[in-house]
Amino acid sequence: MRNVVNAHYLDTPNGKVHFYSCGDNKLPTLMLLHQTPSDGRMYHDLMLCLSDDFHCVAPDLPGFGNSELLQPDSFCVEGWASAVRYLIEYLFVTAPDSKLSLFGHHTGAAVAAEIAANTPARVQKLILSGPPLLPETVKSTLINSVALPDILDDEQRFQYYWQKVNGKDPAAPQSIALRETQSAIELGDNYPKAYQAVFDYDLENALVNLQCPTLMFAGDQDALQPYLTHALALSANAHRAEIGNTSTYVCETHPAQVARLIKEF
Incomplete structure (x- = not known):
């Protein structure tokens, strides 16, 4: 029988964390961390592609989707990572020595790198899609x-975000652009703050301190693709994968291709 994606909540010190799961929890755990302004829903099809091999878990980072944010000052990479670590410990409560694989896309790549660099005993493998290691001039833009x-x-706000979100990949299904536009509107002032939080984070230092095997990739149409070589050069145990002519929505437009990279790594 085909696996299904289930939704859950976990109480944490900083509010409820909402997360999705798919696959038998006896399989190796794969945690998937989303981009801005998305949430765990972006991994629905990818989790289905992976669920025969992994117990897939995709949380909404605090302040995104259905996860709470009780402490606004924790709306940062370190704060998001802290919430994810709490979820990891919950998942491994009966297996304290277990390790998981981490997958992060854009914002999620920064959070995944923070967890892997500072909690190495928990991370077996790391996969980063479009790590956001950008020059200062690009950050300000x-x-x-x-x-x-x-x-x-309200109508102008919707059109404003629709044009920006849809412009990332006009060929992507409009259902993706609609969801991302709604997510951006729901984030409100936290939308630009999420970008700033990632740019304030010392991702370069995290990449230098990675110990686990790491796979990195970015599609040819991904805005972060030009900076991938720099990210790879910082990590002693990093390898590059090719994903072809794909965009920021690669996890949704090409889930089978992304799943194959993860399985083969």
Whole structure:
């Protein structure tokens, strides 16, 4: 029988964390961490592709999706990583010596790197899709591009974000752009703050301190693809994979291809 994706909540010190799971929990655990402004839903099809080999878990980071954010100052890479670590310990409560594989895409790649670098005893393998290691000039441009003008009404706000989200990959199914647009609107002021949180994080230091085998990739149409070589050069045990002519939505438009990379790594 085909696996299904289930939804759960976990109480943490900083509120409820909502997460999705798929696959037998006796299989090796694979944690999947999402990009901004998305949430765990972006991994639905990918989890189904992986569920014969992994117990897949995809949380909504605090402040995203259905996860709470009780402490606004924890809306940062370190804060998100702390919540994910709490979830990991919950999953491994009966197997304290277990390790998992971590997959992160864009924002999720920064969070995954933070966990792997600072909790090496828990991470067996790391897969980073589009690690956000950007020059300062590019960071400032991106922050300005997601800042929402105050003068927009609800309809204008929707159109504003729709154009930005859809512009990342006009060929992607509109259902993805619609969900991402709604997620951006729900984030409100936290949308640009999420970008700033990633840019404030010392991702370079985390990559230098990685100990586990690491796989990195970014599609040819992914805005972060030009910076992948730098990220790879920082990690002594990193390898590059090719994913072809794909975009920021690669996990949803090409789930079988991404699943094959993960399985073969």
